[in-house]
Structure formats: structure tokens, C-alpha cells
Amino acid sequence: MSFSSEPSPRTTGTVSSYFSSSIPPDSPSLPSQRSYSQASQAYDEDEFEDHFEAPSNYSPSVSSSRPSVTLTTTSTAISRPSTPSGRRSRRGATPSILGQSESNDIICAVSESRGITPTVGIANVNLSLGEVTLSQICDNQSYVKTIHKLQLASPSRIVFMPSACAPNRPSTLFSLVEKLVPEAETACHERSAWSESAGIEYMEHLALDGDIGSLKVATQGKYYAVCCLSAAMKYIDHQFDVTFSLQSLRIGYQPSEDTMMIAIPAMQSLEVMRNLMSAKSKECLFGLLNHTLTPMGTRVLRNNMLQPSIDFNGVIRVRYDALEEMVSREEMFREIRKALKLFHDVERTLTKLITIRPATGISAAEEQITHILMIKSFLESVPEIYQALYPAECNLLVKIRNLCCPETTVPILLMIKKVIEADVTYMKSPLDLRNQRAFAVKSGISGMLDVARQTYKELTEYIGQYSTGVGEEHRVAVALKFDNRRMYWLRIPTADLDLESVSQHFINVIWKKKHIECQTLDLVKLNRRVADTSNEVMLRSDEIILKLVRDLRKEISPLFRVCESIALLDMIASFGQVTTTRDYVRPLIEETLALKSARHPILDKKMASEYVPNDYYATEQYRFHFVTGCNMSGKSTYIRSVALLQIMAQIGCFVPAEFAAFPIIHNIFARISIQDSIEANLSSFGVEMREMAFILKNVDSRSLAIIDELGRGTSNRDGMAIAMAISEALIDTGASIWFATHFIEMVRVLADRPGVLNLHLASNTSIDEGGMPQLNMLYKATAGTVDDEHHYGIVLARAMGMPSSFIEVAETVANDLRRRRESNQQNSESHKEIHRQKLMLNLYEALKQAAKSSNPEALLGYLRRLREDYLERLQEIEEM
Template identity: 45%
Template sequence: MMIDLSTIRSLELIQNLQNARSKECLYGLLNQTLTPMGARILKSNLLQPLTDPECLELRYDALSELERMEDIFFAVRQALKAFVDVDRVLTAITVIPTRPSIQHSEHSINNVILLKQYIKSISPVYEALGGTTSVMLREILERCSPGKYVDTEALIDDTINEDITYQSQPLDLRNQRTYAVKAGVNGLLDVARQTYKEANADAFQLVTDLGQTHELALEMKYDTARQYYIRVNASDLEERNLPDVFINVFRKKNMIECQTLDLLKWNQKIVDSHHEVLQMSDQGIQQLIDQIRQNMAPLFKISDAIALLDMIASFAQLVTTQDYCKPELTQALAIKNGRHPIREKIYAEKYVPNDAYATKQKRFQIITGCNMSGKSTYIRSLALMAVMAQIGCFVPASYAAFPIFHQLFARVSMDDCIGANISTFAAEMRETAFILRNVDKRSLIIIDELGRGTSTRDGLSIAIAVAEALVDSGAFVFFATHFRDLPKILAERNGVVNLHLSVDMGEADKMTMLYKVAGGAVQEEHYGLALAKVVDLPPDVVRIAEKVCNQLTANIEKRKKNSRTILQARRRKLILSLREQLVQAQEGNMKGRVLATWMKKLQDEFVNRMATLEVDVAAAAEESEDEQEMEGTNSTTPSRASSHDEQSGSMEWKSEPRYEMTGALQSETGEG
């Protein structure tokens, strides 16, 4: 799935908009990984979700098994804790320096030790996955089989001491580099190690003697910059000064850190002996790395398998603690009790779930409602659940089905871009233009409050034009708006559905947000005024606003008429909806008596709704004739032949009370 940068930012896929360090984003929610490789592949998947249904089904099955088999899940999670960042290590090993140095020799030994730890960590994963049955987990098991890395393990064991493990502390790291190569390989190397060992012992003895001489409790510490240094508690020096033998003195909280000239000399001797050890070890280490480079491909493949396993196990960690469901891949978008994954985790109060259903005949859904009713959260939750489904994760719902989306667009932010000198409206138009240039029928689009950055008339006009273009594109669109005329104007367009977020206004001067999606456009005309009362706007201001609003409404309201064009659009929409249901039945599992009963019910419903439309058309025709007579127009009534031709182009609905569904579908869709 292709996701543009603006959509990534506005949906908070990787980073929270208010606080860049916050985990309140989709990546922060899903990132329960235990390895650096797993975290990277998760981020990569969020930025480019999969579009291969077979691969997604394999991930769903693997996740289901880890969720179901607790013993395997806990064994896998425990095994993953031991892995280092092997991608970085393998990449560093492949690099050959043009000018070798002491630093390169240090890094080479460190990388070999890390690679040794990586190889030792593969076996527990192989053992943990021994009882799995899903195809993906079996493939990971096969990649982690001992035969894939046994040669490399033998090469490392021939050169590196078996008891050497990677350490993170600076002194431990220096010591492990010194004693990494096995003894007996090089006689001079053993002598250099003995010199290093004796110099360290002498440095410790020096500090011990200083403490006894000056009757101070001295503590010897090490860091990379200063090497060995001395620490003494400041409370031991309250009644006397620090002896002059101590130099490089500075205070750190309640401790005093210092050195002596003799200690500096021993530090230099230790460094020299350490470098001598590295130089003598480097030849054997470089020969080992050259041999390892010949078997790098299996190690990279194992790393990829571990990363994928870590991501799936991370999903399992989440879905076992949350009420998530396994999504299905279908041609329709259907969600039962869907929730916003991030908000559900952030807020303590119970999240109000909502349903969603969209097909090609219900692909453009207009969501209206008052401020704070939950429109933005609703459409964002659908986009986030689609992303989660297409990376192989379960979604926060009791049931969910998604088509495979190849593009995701979101126009939801309202921020001015000061750095780019772009206003709110200009940013809206730029992002909308990008959507219109790239949209196709495999896209999912969410748009929130398009056009509110300019005047009402211009904003409504642009919203209508953009909506018309998106309806024609065939994409799945969820369009949240405050323009009350937009759902009225587009109501009869094929593929358009009107929804709204419910609000309880049963009590005077009180609004209760229900956060539930309901069918149809919003009916309450003055939510803004009601909200103004709730937030204690001065009564005189509210009274004048109501007076002005009522006057404007009376001036704008016109007589509503049944348009023949609108009725024709309703008929076409009804027939296309019937066609879609028949196609779904053809591809479904209903058979025999169940299918016959459903078909009879569908036919009766279609006939009744079509008959109702026939009455509306007749009424519209009579009203039109009456208006023409009253206005004294000289318009000529269409001939019977032309009327017959016009009707026969769609269906024989005047002369025949029963409707032949196949013929209607042929006439309206051009298909049999």
C-alpha cells in the first residue's frame, strides 16, 4: 500500500503530532518487539503495508497460532530477548577498510563476538518453534535449522574462546577484546596479554597503597576517555583537604573524582599493551572474517526470519491483552464494534464502538454531525484498522472484513505551515490535488472538513466538486463535513451513503454526545447554537444568534420539489444495489431452499420499492404539468413514441406492474 507523507503524519502512524517522544501513535501501540530488527521491520510495514492476500493470510494464521499456543508464545518471546542487532553487525563485517587502524581492529573483534552471540541465540528459537503447524512459522523454523549456520559457528569456535560473551560496560568490553582469541595460537600474543594483566594488577595495587597511606576509602573506576581514575566520598574530606598527590580533581554530586601521575603512567602502559594485543589478534580475526563473508547469505536470511517472528510475536502480545479479532479479506469493508486503537488505549473511560459497512454501491459515505461528536475519530479509526489489517495484525473490533487497498489518503489536518508559507486552505487544496491526481478504485480515502478554511460558499462548491470526482473514481471514501447541503445534493448519486453521529438533546440546554453512527444525514439544524448554550456563551449573544439564524433559514429555504432526474437516479441506484446483492449471492454459500427464500424476499422488496418510485414519478409529472399550465408555457408534450423510447431505454415500468429483474439490470448497467 502506498501512503504519502502527509497521511503518515496526520494519522500518527509513526509519531505523535503533539509529542514526538510519546508512544501514543500506531507504531508505539504495536511495538512490543524485543529485537532491533523486529522494530525496523514493523516500521517498514507501517509505512508500506502489504497488498498480497496470500502473505497476509499466512501472517494471520501464524498470529492465531501464537495467540492460541501459550507455551510456544512464551518460549519464543524468551528466546528473542537474547538477540543483538545482527543486521548492523553483518553489514559492518562486509565492509573492508581502505586504511586499517586500531579502532577498526577493536570493532572487528566486537563484531565477531556479537556474531558469536547471535548464532548461539538461534538455537532456542528453533527449539521454541518445534511444535508449530502454521506455514509461516514452519518456514521460520526451517530457516533457523542448525544446518544453515553450523559452518560459521565452527569457524568462530576455532578462533574465539568459548566463554567469551559480549559485554556492554567499557572495562569489560576492553577485557573481552584482549582475551577473545584462544590462547596458544600466537606465543607473542600470550606474552602481550601477560603484560596487560600485570599492568592492570599494578594499577589496582597503586590505588590500594594510596588509600592506606592517606587513610582514605578510595574506589577505582574506569571510563573510555580517562581510563582508570579514583573516586572518594566528599564526606571523608570534610575536616581536611585532599592530598596534593591527587590531580585532575573535580566534584560530581557527593563524590570527588581524581587521578595521580603514577596512575596516568599505568594507564598509558595498559593502553599500549592493549593495542599490542589487538595488533597481534587482528591477523587471525581478519582471516576469520574473510571466511565468514563467504557464508553471509544464510545469516541475513535468518535475521529476516527472526525480525518477522519478532513482529508477529509483538502482535500476539498485543492481541492477547486486548479484545481484537482476526480480519477477513473480502470485496467489502465490514466492521462490527470497531474502535480507535490508539484512543482506546490512552483514555480510561470505555470507548464507544461503531459499525461500518461499505461496498462499491456504498463506497462514498458522508458523515455529518456536530462538533465533538466523534466524526474525525470514526474515520481515522477505519483508516488505522485498514493499515493494521494489511500488516498482518488483528484489529480492535468484534468482526472485521477489508478489501485490499493499494493506496491510502488522508486529508484531516488543519495546521498552517508557517515554514512553507502555506495557509490552512492552501494546504488543504495542495493535499486534495495530490489525492485527485493519484486516486483509483483500489484506494481508501478519509477527508475531514474539506473547504472550511475558506468562505462557506466557496468551501461548499469545492467540497461538492471534489466529492463528485471521488465518487466517479470508484474509491472507498469517508467524507466528514459540516456542510449540511452536501449530503442533500449528493444523496441520489450512485454509491453515496449519508451517515451522522448521534447527539442526545432531550434536556434543555444540554447536549450528550452518543458517539454512535446512525443512518441518514444529520437532522438538527442548529447544533452550533445548542453547543454555544452548553459552554455558557452570554445569553444576549445566544438570543441574537438564534434570531439571525432563523431569519437566514427562512430566506434560504425554498419549496422542495420531486425532480424527475432525482427519481431516475434513485431508480438506477436501486437497480445497481440489487445487482450487487445478486453478485454477492452468486459468490456466497447460500443454496437450495435458503437461497430461494432469500431471492423471493429480495424480489418482493425490489418490487415494492420500485412501485413507490413509480408513484413518485407520476406525482412529479402531474406537478410539472400543473406548473406549466399555470405559467402559460407553450411547451409541447412529448409524443407517445418518444416517451416509449425513453422508457424502453431503461425498463417497461408503465405497462407492466411486475418487474423483470434481469431486464432491468441489462438496461441500467449494460450487462446481462
């Protein structure tokens, strides 16, 4: 392996090799010098592959050749070589269910132990952001956690050991990755690259200064994760000829148990990252919360929403404190948002600075200078953040302020200003940026550079005078324009332009509606001379810039930490923006889920005052919620709200409610959609059963599951039987379940099971002037089951315009079925016994909760009310 703190030698050659000649003797005389103004502003493959469904737009290539893939982090495009180690090339977009993400080059190495419970090591190396994430997962034979981790990472290439991707007998994990992560290209690397000692050596040489000790402690005993780091780095060096400067990479270990797992179907059906109807729509949870002002902040928000934290004391609570202080201090909040608007995507710039590539030529020199200008602009903007955070008192904001203190940033900025002009900054306009790069290095450092810049300045001034002369000659208003492809060109209105003169004097003519874009032969010659002179300026500047880059690489650790702190601040400020505009409240983290007047976050923004809020309550005593109601009563919205609010609470955001308390949830599952899967040759019921099999295999007492209309894809009798069997299994898991259904009989049968709470979305019927019943939705959750004697479905069918003859027959059948059901009900004594047992179990659970109280006076009053309630309910049972 090789580590380097020096850049690869850049081939500059002689000046004559880049420039054809200086200004020819016969060229028009140049104007005299004047003041120059600088530029302006464990799955079984058959059982679970549908759960990790491939993107709908994925179409496997029938070609056996490997197309080239471009790494975007280089100064010039580097084509990925065709290698025999890759099994196949499959380049696609990031799965649409994860929303729009940036184009990142992520190389992932995966290795596993063999056994009943395999241990999987993962190393994700983000070449675009200079970040390495190590994980070691204790998975099962289905590789649930591993596949989920890879899907969220969206790697461009996944590297395996040769034994895992053997053509005749590939491993189960490799086969699953090929099927379920189709946007990634698979490859293998030689067995000798997977070395623990080499991985430790990479950590010692490449990790940021100050991180090495904690990183070694975190990865101690994580053999497979460390081996994957070695393989990933050697693969990158071998395939792309890319190395990194010493102590420059952000290497971190991420335990798989530290974040919530949101199942991919849940992320899709709950519209966490994107809207189901339109990928460009902002009507999703990410679109609601994304008010970030920097690309770094957007990335942090996206990563947190994909994997919310489960660490209350270390992460969630400190974010609550920071957000509360931010929204309570209006002036500080406004200044923070104002300061954040000044920042570019410096995270990518710093990564390019530490990446050592064999790039040569003018484009590499220009890009290097651009990077320095962006870092200079970034450092000049940091004091604004420091000043805005001056009044902060909470721990997180104070820590961010300390990271952005002048003692950290000013010495680095002074180092840059020793070489770069103080008033030169990064600009977005092509011409402005070109001029800024040309005059970036201070005068007096290199005599030859000063001479080349003087020539460049005189040429650009002469081009301005030349364009004025063209306008005077043709008596038209000429505007001088510039772009990187054509360089200088002329825009001339066609209103007063003689068309004959166009063909005689102008070349490269592009006709527009009201003007032409063109050049002249003299202007093309001048462009060439300007380009030659600019190239000489760039090359001579680059000799000076390279030394500055070497010095800046030694300061990369504090720069990355400042960048990360600003990204986190941007995310919290984004939460503050939505909190102040939508009237959110700070949640409590308790063992009980209790929400008062909670609102669906997306619909709350869309419907504003029209939305009807609802209450939620879930404890160990009431953890399985049956939600019934007529069609269009709001059942789906009600159950989805609780999952979305749980995600918001665990990423550190306030929630739309009058009061909110949440437990810490480790997994979120959802079974909502009723779509079939043509690719997998499955009906909607088949997809439903596979997804429920996945949930049953992975749900536990720390999970939350949303299930909507289970069993509706088959016959009514079979569907209810399956739904009842699955419900009983879910009740036994102790998970928090929100189950919307139309199977009223099932709800009544399971109502006596411990932990079950029946709710229904209220509605009422009224009689219109014609004597017909009308259905009015109240959208309010109420205890008990929906009263099916009103035949809400029939009333709704009448409201939708069904013929009265059909409605009459439907009512006759429904009434007959109801009479038969009532005649087959159990005797009243058996019903009483069941209710007595449930009442005793509820009393037992309530006493268990009361035993945890630390307030004797409140406890005494609670016990009195509990006794009165128990006697009252017992009397009601005896009178049944």
C-alpha cells in the first residue's frame, strides 16, 4: 500500500508546448495600460426478494460488455477501466423511493463469516465527500440488516471476495445483492487485499488527527469491518489510481444498533423521502422538513431521515435543546439563517483537495485554483456563524460556536492570504471566475507570472475596445459576451442590422428571435491569444498553488469539523423554520406514546385549518390498535401519522401537536400498498403476504408497524382468517401496532385479548330532503368499533350515484346477514366472563404502572380513581 502527503508531479512542460506564440508582430497595436477592475460579484431469496424491491425503472442490460463509468470527483473525467473482476455492469439511478440524492462515487467492500448467524463487515468509501463508514452487523440467514444498509448507502460499486462471487457457486449474500441492489455494480478483489493488519495501517495513516485513538477502540474486535476497509482502499488504488493525503479521511465506525431501521416499503408507502405520485413533488416528509440553505445541510438531513437516531441522551435531547433555544431567540435564529446563505458545498471541495490523482494540464490547474478560492470564501464566511451564535447557551450550539471560533479559522485564512489576493473570491459567472483565477496569486511572488498577467489584462481590454469598434462600424448596439466553449462572442440586435453585412463580416452566426450571436475572424484570433495567455497564467500560478495545497492538507481536520458543524446547524435551523411556521411542540421521550391533537405533518401543511387533529395513546397495556371506520373516514391518514411523527421525533425535530410523548422505536414497518408485482409474477395478495412474512420475521417489542387493510386481496373468509392469525401473532410480539381494517367480526373477536384497543374514525348519517341517508365524515378517532348496522359502504355507494335498484338489493342482503350473525352469537354468560378477565388484566397492568410512581400524593388519588373505575365497569358487565 502507499500513502502520500505530496501531490503527484504535474507535468507542466515548456510554455511553448502550451502556447502557439506570443502576439504576432502584425497584430493591431494594444491600447495603453489602464486601471484593471477585477471581476464582479436473513432473506430467503424466494420469500423476501419483493420486500427489497428493485427500482421500477431498472432494466438489466443484455450486453455482456462493461460500459465505462465516470468518477465525478476528478478534475478531469476519469473513465473506470474494464476489469475482469467485475461480474457485470449495472448503472442506474438511486432508487426512487429514497428520493432524489446527489451523484456520489461510493465504493463498498463487503465480507462475511459463515455460520448460522453470519457476521457481515461493510466499508463504504465515499470518494466524493472524503468519508469512510465502517459497520459490522450480526445478521441472520436472510441478511435483512445488511441489504437494508446497502440500499440506503446506494454504492456505485460493491466489492466482494473471489469466493463470494464465484460464477459456479456464488454466496447467498452476493446473489441477494445482485437482485436487490441493482443500481450498484458488483466486483471482486483478490483475497490478499482483505487484511486486518492492513486495515489498521490505513486507519493510522488516513484517519483525521485526533480520531485515530477513538476509532481503534470502536473497531476493536471488528475483524470483518477492518478487513473491508483494507480491501476498499486497495481496490480504489488499483482500479482508479487514487490515493489520499495523510490524516485526511473522515473514518468513522457506525454500529448497526445505533439507528432506527425504516423498512423500504414503509419508507415508500409513508412518503418519507418522496411523493408516491410525483418524484418532483415536495409533498413528502423530506420536502416538508428540507429548508436547509447549504448542500451539506441537505445531506445531513437526508441521512438522518433514512436512519433516525435511537440515542436520546447523546443525540435527540441535545438537538431538542438546540432547536428550542433557536426558535425562542428570534434575532439569533434570523442571523443564523442569514449567515448560512453564504456557504458553498465546501465538503466536496475539501475532498478534492485531499485526493491525489495523476491529473495534469490546464483544467487541473484551473480546478485547483478554484478550490482554493472556494475554501477562502468559506473561511471568510465562518465568522458570520460565530457571531450569530454568540448568545447561544445550550451545549450543542456552544460546541458548534467553539468549532467555528477565530482561533481555528483565522490562521488557515491568513495562510491562504499570504499567497492569494485578499479581495479575490469565488464567483459563479464563467468570465468572473476566469478573471478571479487569473489574478488570484499575489503580484510580486513570480516575475514571469506578473508579465503573463499583464499581457492577459491588455488583451481583455483590447477585446472590449474591439467590440465597441464593431458596433460603431455597423451602427448597431453590440454586447460582448463570454462562455467557456466559445469564449468571447458578440450579441447584435437584428432590428437595424444589414443582412448582407452579416454574411460578409461575421462568422459562427446563430440566429435568435431578436438578435444574432456571432464572432468575427479577428475576434477568433484574439480569443486564441487570450486562451494561450490565460493558460500560461494558470500554469505559472499552479506552481505556487501546489505548495499552498500541501500546507492546507495539514489543516484538513479542523476544516472538516467546521464543515460538519455548519451542516448540523443548517439541519437544526431547517427544523426551526418549519417549527416556527407550523406551530410545532417539543416532544417528551417516555415509555408511553401519548399525542394530543396531533396532525399528519404533510396534510397539515396542505390543508391548514381544515385538517382535523387526533389523539393517540399506546402503552404496554394498549399496544395493539384496531382502527375501523367507513371508507374515506381517514383510517389510513390516522395510522400513517403516528409513524411519520415518530420519525420526526427521533431525528430531533418538533412535531405538530398540542402535546407529544414518544418511546424510542428501533424499527418501523408498514404494509399499506395494494399494488401487484408483475416483475415477480405476484398478485397484490401475493405481495401482501410476502411483506407480512417479512414483518413477522423481524418485528419485536421495540418496533412500530402500520398495517392497512390486510387480507382484502383474496376471498372475504380467507382474508379475515389470515388477518386474524397475523393479528394474534403480532399481539404476542409486544410491538406497537396500528391496524386499520374493515373486518369488524375479527375486531370484535380479538377485542378481549390483552393489549388490544379498539378505535374507529367517527362519522354520522343524516336524512336529506328526499329521505335518503347521507354520510358525514368527522375524521375523529373514538374508542370502540364502528357500528356496521348503518351499512356505511351502502350509504357511500348511494352517494356516489349507484342506481337505487342495486342499493335496495344490497340493503336486503346486508340485513339478512346481520340477523343470521346475531342468532349465532355466544350466550351472555360467556361474554361476561371474557369481559371480567380482560378487566382484571387491565387492572393488573394499571397497578404495575402505578408502582413506578415517585409521587405518593398523586399515587393515592390515582388509586382511588382506579378503584372507582374498576367497580363501575364491573357493575356494567354484570348488567349486560
